[in-house]
Amino acid sequence: MAWSTAHIHDQRGRTALITGASAGIGLETARELAARGAHVVLACRDRARGRAAAHRVGGSNEVLRLDLASLDSVREAAAEVRGRHGRLDLLINNAGVMFPPYARTQDGFEAHFGVNHLGHFALTGLLLDLMTQAPGSRVVTVSSLAHRAGLGRCGEREARAADGRRSLTAYGRSKLANLMFARELQHRLASARVPTVSLSAHPGLSPTGLWHGDPPALLRPVAAAALKGLAQPVDRAALPSLRAATDHRVPGGAHLGPGERFESRGAPRPARSSRAARDVAAQAELWDLSQKLTGVSYSLGPAHAAADPAAAVCPVRGVAG
Ligand SMILES: NC(=O)c1ccc[n+]([C@@H]2O[C@H](COP(=O)([O-])OP(=O)(O)OC[C@H]3O[C@@H](n4cnc5c(N)ncnc54)[C@H](OP(=O)(O)O)[C@@H]3O)[C@@H](O)[C@H]2O)c1
Secondary structure (H helix, E strand, C coil), X not given: CCCCHHHXXXXXXCEEEEECCCCHHHHHHHXXXXXXXXXXXXXXXXXXXXXXXXXXXXXXXXXXXXXXXXXXXXXXXXXXXXXXXXXXXXXXXXXXXCCCCCXXXXXXXXXXXXXXXXXXXXXHHHHHHHHCCCCCCEEEEECXXXXXXXXXXXXXXXXXXXXXXXXXXXXXXXXXXXXXXHHHHHHHHHHCCCCCEEEEECCCCCCCHHHHCCCCCCHHHHHHHHHHHHCCCHHHHCHHHHXXXXXXXXXXXXXXXXXXXXXXXXXXXXCCCCCHHHCHHHHHHHHHHHHHHHCCECCCCCCCCCCCHXXXXXXXXXXXC
């Protein structure tokens, strides 16, 4: 039987933080987890939109102010979570921008790469030790079919480029980085024998606010046709994230997406990823670059290294900010 929300088991006693919970797929993901009894932390860049989302989500929830375009805001948000919660069971790195109105983040990073990847890289690192306290904890990072447009390796020059605002390559690069980050994190967690797992998911296509950006003119008709012919409603688009977060038969490192029509719609299943996303050397390079650019270093060793017995005793401690 195709996976649906009916498969989500009781989430009472679990705390889930969802970024970009004010709208679209994040709002839907939060709503479903709250309906199953989880306490949900709605991480939103705008407090008023967060409060409106809290009203729609219902159940047990709280709003957290988080602007992923500012590493200061990421640090403040992580500190607030640490002050309020002793453990975190689910972290869903969902927020995203596509063709936004600004070129760079507050810290001078290309907008897509800064918000979609670096902000989440920093947030995850700053919260990871709260997750290792929680049995069955999961980090789910939301990518996209567009990861295939993320051509070439990402170095500091691309991470700081000013011309990515209307570039599909720049959006694709950030979504490729989401996938590579999820995999490298899983490798590192497994190497350190930390039970927290990292997975990725993509929603296919859905007519959310993401499409209200300012795309290059050539792309407009293609996007409109794709949305018209292939998209699925937002509650269906949230299913890959929800399955990755709650189905414990899906192992760390898995990538889920809709199973029909070139993965644009349908029930969530294991999804394909590009060769670039599977390049383990590039994953490690991206990790090092992300640590350097954010100043957040995870106390996890390199992936694929022999597991350090000391790390197994004290696997993940706090993170230098
Ligand atoms: N919809 C699709 O067809 C599609 C396809 C592939 C992948 N995705 C991915 O799915 C995820 C969710 O997107 P969506 O479709 O639900 O889009 P959406 O409706 O535009 O929602 C995006 C969410 O991200 C938040 N956000 C944007 N910039 C932020 C920032 N600087 N700090 C914190 N939050 C920020 C938005 O907050 P505000 O409400 O304040 O704007 C909103 O809550 C994204 O990662 C996107 O790349 C979507």
